[in-house]
Every structure is written in C-alpha cells, then in structure tokens.
Amino acid sequence: MRRASVWIGLAYLFAPSLALSQGENYKEDLRVQPLRDGRVSTTFSFVTVLEGAVPRNPTALEQPDESQHYALFPLTLGQILREYAITELHLTLNAGKWNYDNWGHPNEAGVSTGAELWAWMGASEATTVDERWSGLRNALSGLFCASLGSLDSRRTTSPMVAFPLSGSTPPFALHELRHASLPSENVCTENLTPFLKLLPCKSHAGLAALLNPQKVFDADWHGMGIHVIWKEGTGVELKLTLQAVFNPVRTSAGKRRDWSLQSLFDRSIERSCPVASSSSVTVILPEEENYQITPQLPAHVDGLAVYDLSSLSNFTIPFNIAMFWPSEHSFQYPPPPLLPLTRLSVKRTIHGTTQTRGVLSVSVTNNSPEEISAGYLEMMPALLTLWMHTLKVEINSRIRCDLISGLNYHPPSPQPNGRLSPSTLQAVLTIPPKSTLKISMEVNKAFLKYTEHPPDAMRGWDLPGAVFFPLLRSTNNTSSSYDWERIYTPTLLVDLPTPDFSMPYNVIILSCTLVTLIFGSIFNLLTRKWVVVEILE
Incomplete structure (x- = not known):
C-alpha cells in the first residue's frame, strides 16, 4: 500500500507533463441509475485519446514500424493494434441476460452473453485480413486471459450492415469486417485483472478503485468492453467500459432499495486519479420525489446529479454517494403489467x-x-x-x-x-x-x-x-x-443428436471383469500347488 502511494505521488508530479508532451488525454466517468425494479445500473467509462494518431497502413506491414511512446495509452494494447494494422476494434465480455423491458437500453450496446469480438481492418497484399484476424484473436486471448482463440472460421462472419464503422475510415485501403462470438465464454477475475492494468492509475486511485471483483461478479448482470475507434482530426480513442446491474433488495436485510457506493462495491474513493483531465460521477435521478441523496448538490440539471471529482477537497474523504427512500419500509415491486422501456x-x-x-x-x-x-x-x-x-x-x-x-x-x-x-x-x-x-x-x-x-x-x-x-x-x-x-x-x-457415451464405458467394465475372472482362474490353476493334507485327531 505504501509503494502504491509513492507511485501515485510521483504521477502527480510527472504524469501531467508527459501527457501534454505525448498529446494524450484521459478522462473517466461513472453513471449510476436506479431502476424501477429496485436494481441499480452502474456504468464505468475510461477514455484515453491518443491525439493525432493514425492507424497503421496495412500495405506497409513489411516495413519497420515507427517507435511508439505512450504515457497514458496502454502499450500492450497499442502494440497489438500496430502489429495487425487494426483500424477499429470492439471486444465485450458479458455474463448474464440484459433485461431490455425493465432496464431499457444499456449505455453500451454490446451486451451479448459471452465473448463478442469484431474488428475493421484494411486489405493488404502482404498479409490477408484472415491472417491478421487470427493473430489478433490469439494476441487478445493472451492479453485478457479469455478463450478468444476459439473464435476461428467456424464462428467468424462479416455482417457489415449490422456492425458499421463507428469512427472514420482511413483512405489508404479498402476495409473489411470480421465478427465472431462465443456465447459459452465465462467472465471472471482473470479477465478483470488485465482490464484494470490498462488504466493509467490501475485500481489504486480514481473511479477504478471501486471495482471490487467480489462485488462486481456478484451482480445480476456484469460485463466489460474494450473499444478502439479512430476519429479523423481527433486521433485514436480507447474506451474501456464496465457495466454491472446490482440488486440491493436482494442483499439488504430489510428488503430495501437504498444504495450507496460503499454498499454496492464495498469500497469508497479516497483519492482522484492525478492524470485524469475529467473525473465525474453522474446519478440519474428517479422520477418520484420521495428520495434523498447525499452529498446534496445545490441544483440538479435535467434530472442528473453530477459530482466533479477532479478535486476531492470539496467533498468528505472517503467520498461516498448514497440514495435512500426514508418513507419506504420495504421495496414494493411495481404491479403488472409494466410497459416495456424499449420500442x-x-x-x-x-x-x-x-x-x-x-x-x-x-x-x-x-x-x-x-x-x-x-x-x-x-x-x-x-x-x-x-x-x-x-x-x-x-x-x-x-x-x-x-x-x-x-x-x-x-x-x-x-x-x-x-x-x-x-x-x-x-x-x-x-x-x-x-x-x-x-x-x-x-x-x-x-x-x-x-x-x-x-x-x-x-x-x-x-x-x-x-x-x-x-x-x-x-x-x-x-x-x-x-x-x-x-x-x-x-x-x-x-440438444444435438448425441451418441450414448456410456456404452464404451460399459463395454470396458464388462470386458475387464471377464478378463479378470478368466485370468485369475487360470493363474490360480497354473501357480497353485495342490497337496493332500492329513488332519490328525
């Protein structure tokens, strides 16, 4: 803990100047929304912009690449993007089923169960798109400890209409899409640990300090996403997201929907990330007016309560947001029928x-x-x-x-x-x-x-x-x-046509039993000596 404090203190001194010299910008945001079924939706967003950067030209892969020096942008992910000339990348790892009717549309659209990976890559005569797609899958599999190597040709398609480019298209080559999904992929701490290592402050400071694996993976739904988009005139944007839907009614002894950052994550924010140009927590306020929220803000704009954490000196340390309904004895679920929140x-x-x-x-x-x-x-x-x-x-x-x-x-x-x-x-x-x-x-x-x-x-x-x-x-x-x-x-x-895998087992057991009986009987006859024993009375 002491070593982490020393590094954070050094970051206060040197990281801002490095970010300016390299043309990098980092900001983080947390959106909290109480849902009508008593649950609480949380969305973490960590955005790093590499200003002025351009994706690598796939037609020049045989030539040595220029040196990359990053201060805030994660080097491990940047090397993969340059190695395989990736223009746009989207990777999501989710667990659970998103309830559109009761929760509405998520802040991040990629909520498919399991792993979903899709990327836009420029065509090249040096290496084909399929070859680079294979290398990309294996590299990301090692980086995020996921079974992305299983996304082979049996699961790869190119549905360009459904998954268009989110950013700009470089003019150096025609681009192709590769998309694959693995619904049986499980999400666990092995995926969250490398995810946090991509952040400038890791989980030592800022909003990422709230990400407690024991609480995140206990949520009714949770998922993480890695999105790399190139925007002309801006640069390469890396957006790391983590979404989770908690159920405070389930974990509360009194069946109440009251929540706080401390109760949701079992952690609080003690220090802000020094390299973040913007750090905020936004609470979407419910329509009813019988709630209370702390810390109280002088004004709520458009149904939002925004807390600027760039300077935590304005708030009590450790920082914690709480919302409660004092007039409710226990949460009562809305009676059916409920109108769906989506079209x-x-x-x-x-x-x-x-x-x-x-x-x-x-x-x-x-x-x-x-x-x-x-x-x-x-x-x-x-x-x-x-x-x-x-x-x-x-x-x-x-x-x-x-x-x-x-x-x-x-x-x-x-x-x-x-x-x-x-x-x-x-x-x-x-x-x-x-x-x-x-x-x-x-x-x-x-x-x-x-x-x-x-x-x-x-x-x-x-x-x-x-x-x-x-x-x-x-x-x-x-x-x-x-x-x-x-x-x-x-x-x-x-359920596919499945052979009876128990039959080989039964045949083996029966064969071994017969062999044992026959071999044992013959072995006894050949090795045992038969003699007449006189019994003296």
Missing part, C-alpha cells in the same frame, strides 16, 4: 420433439405507436441448418410476406481446413405499431462425429443470440423512431 421487445426460442429437427421462432413486438423498420441478423454455426423455404412471417396468425424484405442468406460453406463456416441470415423487418410480428423456420440439427463432442455433450450447445439493429440513425438530438441501439436476444441451448 422493441424480442423473444427467441427453438423447440421440437426430436434431436434431428426443430423450429426456430422469433417474436418481435413494436411497443411504439409508430411503424419501425429494423434489421434482423442471425449468425448460426454449422450445427444448425436453416431451411429458408419454410420461413413464415405472421401477424395475428395471418401470413404477411410483405413485412420482410432484403432477405440475404449465406449457407455454411466448406473452409480450407475442412470445417464449415457459419450461416448468415440478414433481413429487413417492418413492424406495424402496437403489434407483434412472428418469424418461424424449420432447422436441421447436425450429426457430429463422436470426437467433435465436448466433454459435457449431454448439456447441449450454446447458440449465439440474434441481433436487431436500426437501419437509420438519428443525426440530431431530436427523438426519432430509429434512434435506438442494437438489441441482442438471449442465447439458446440446443
């Missing part, structure tokens, strides 16, 4: 009575009084084959083929390594106001070789969730029917 509500299931065939069903409900056009994306591994001639679109049990357009389906195709690529289904759905659109299609389940089954074959296989994305984005601050983020459906568990 679209999506449900997705797979059902069937056999292990070889089934039906994939998707139900999309438009909760708004306006018609919505949404993109629909299915990225299905070769474990399932979609029969497109059985595709049906219904509203109120009536076939409505006019509500689906732009249908684009790529079936699984063989790869040079002998494996099959995933199938991709993209379409445009038009959902009338206040109605539910149902999509269904038959699927075939693959019969795998016995060597391709995992150790827990009887558990089933995890299928990635479908993605619904807006076709148009709002260009101003006014409300728009298309001003919403991507929506991920929960993952599915499919």
Whole structure:
C-alpha cells in the first residue's frame, strides 16, 4: 500500500507533463441509475485519446514500424493494434441476460452473453485480413486471459450492415469486417485483472478503485468492453467500459432499495486519479420525489446529479454517494403489467420433439405507436441448418410476406481446413405499431462425429443470440423512431443428436471383469500347488 502511494505521488508530479508532451488525454466517468425494479445500473467509462494518431497502413506491414511512446495509452494494447494494422476494434465480455423491458437500453450496446469480438481492418497484399484476424484473436486471448482463440472460421462472419464503422475510415485501403462470438465464454477475475492494468492509475486511485471483483461478479448482470475507434482530426480513442446491474433488495436485510457506493462495491474513493483531465460521477435521478441523496448538490440539471471529482477537497474523504427512500419500509415491486422501456421487445426460442429437427421462432413486438423498420441478423454455426423455404412471417396468425424484405442468406460453406463456416441470415423487418410480428423456420440439427463432442455433450450447445439493429440513425438530438441501439436476444441451448457415451464405458467394465475372472482362474490353476493334507485327531 505504501509503494502504491509513492507511485501515485510521483504521477502527480510527472504524469501531467508527459501527457501534454505525448498529446494524450484521459478522462473517466461513472453513471449510476436506479431502476424501477429496485436494481441499480452502474456504468464505468475510461477514455484515453491518443491525439493525432493514425492507424497503421496495412500495405506497409513489411516495413519497420515507427517507435511508439505512450504515457497514458496502454502499450500492450497499442502494440497489438500496430502489429495487425487494426483500424477499429470492439471486444465485450458479458455474463448474464440484459433485461431490455425493465432496464431499457444499456449505455453500451454490446451486451451479448459471452465473448463478442469484431474488428475493421484494411486489405493488404502482404498479409490477408484472415491472417491478421487470427493473430489478433490469439494476441487478445493472451492479453485478457479469455478463450478468444476459439473464435476461428467456424464462428467468424462479416455482417457489415449490422456492425458499421463507428469512427472514420482511413483512405489508404479498402476495409473489411470480421465478427465472431462465443456465447459459452465465462467472465471472471482473470479477465478483470488485465482490464484494470490498462488504466493509467490501475485500481489504486480514481473511479477504478471501486471495482471490487467480489462485488462486481456478484451482480445480476456484469460485463466489460474494450473499444478502439479512430476519429479523423481527433486521433485514436480507447474506451474501456464496465457495466454491472446490482440488486440491493436482494442483499439488504430489510428488503430495501437504498444504495450507496460503499454498499454496492464495498469500497469508497479516497483519492482522484492525478492524470485524469475529467473525473465525474453522474446519478440519474428517479422520477418520484420521495428520495434523498447525499452529498446534496445545490441544483440538479435535467434530472442528473453530477459530482466533479477532479478535486476531492470539496467533498468528505472517503467520498461516498448514497440514495435512500426514508418513507419506504420495504421495496414494493411495481404491479403488472409494466410497459416495456424499449420500442422493441424480442423473444427467441427453438423447440421440437426430436434431436434431428426443430423450429426456430422469433417474436418481435413494436411497443411504439409508430411503424419501425429494423434489421434482423442471425449468425448460426454449422450445427444448425436453416431451411429458408419454410420461413413464415405472421401477424395475428395471418401470413404477411410483405413485412420482410432484403432477405440475404449465406449457407455454411466448406473452409480450407475442412470445417464449415457459419450461416448468415440478414433481413429487413417492418413492424406495424402496437403489434407483434412472428418469424418461424424449420432447422436441421447436425450429426457430429463422436470426437467433435465436448466433454459435457449431454448439456447441449450454446447458440449465439440474434441481433436487431436500426437501419437509420438519428443525426440530431431530436427523438426519432430509429434512434435506438442494437438489441441482442438471449442465447439458446440446443440438444444435438448425441451418441450414448456410456456404452464404451460399459463395454470396458464388462470386458475387464471377464478378463479378470478368466485370468485369475487360470493363474490360480497354473501357480497353485495342490497337496493332500492329513488332519490328525
């Protein structure tokens, strides 16, 4: 602890000047929002901007790269970006299921269960995009202690419409997208530790000091994200995010929804990060007025309480924010029915009575009084084959083929390594106001070789969730029917035709038993000496 204090003190003296000389800027923010079901949503955002930086030209990979000197930008991640000439990168690791109806849209759209990685890379004759994609996956797998190396050609697709560039496009080459997801990936402390090492102050100071692994991984939902975007005229922006949804009602002895930073994280902020140009905590205030918040601010602007932590001398140390409802004896859940907080509500299931065939069903409900056009994306591994001639679109049990357009389906195709690529289904759905659109299609389940089954074959296989994305984005601050983020459906568990793995075990046990009996009997006959023993009375 003493050594950490010494390093932080040295950072106060030298880090600001280094940041200015290198053209780097770092800021951090925490958004806290009480939810209507008694839960509390927290979103940490750590943004580092490498001013004036430009992604590496992929056509010059054979030439030596210029030296990179970073003061705030993490060197380990910067070397990976330069080595594989990455223009834009997005990596998310999440655990749980995001409840869109009760929690609304998340602050960070990437909330798919498990691991999701997608990157934009420029084409090059020196090394192909697929070669650099393979190197990128393995490098990030080692950096974040995750199974990203498993995101091979069996899970890689290029859905460019659903995952467009978030930043600018460099003019030096045509860019291609690679996207892959691993829904069975678990998130644990091994992923959070390297995540914190990418921050300038690590977890010793600033908002990152609140990130207690025991509390974060006890949340109802938690996830972390790494986003690298290049913006022309600004530079390379690295945004590290961590989201968690806590349930104080569950952990409170009195079943109250009162919360504080100390109760949520079991930690408090004792010092600010010295290299942060901006550090703040924003609390989204609930609509009801029977709450109290401390420390009290003189004014709340637009339903927000903003605490500037650039100088903690204005607050009591250690710094802690608390919100409580003094008139409530215990939290009462809102009675049903509750109106969904999002314009679209999506449900997705797979059902069937056999292990070889089934039906994939998707139900999309438009909760708004306006018609919505949404993109629909299915990225299905070769474990399932979609029969497109059985595709049906219904509203109120009536076939409505006019509500689906732009249908684009790529079936699984063989790869040079002998494996099959995933199938991709993209379409445009038009959902009338206040109605539910149902999509269904038959699927075939693959019969795998016995060597391709995992150790827990009887558990089933995890299928990635479908993605619904807006076709148009709002260009101003006014409300728009298309001003919403991507929506991920929960993952599915499919039961494939599985051989009886107990039969080899039974055969081995029976064979060993027979061999033991036969061998033992013959061994006794050959080695035992039979003599007549006289018994004297």
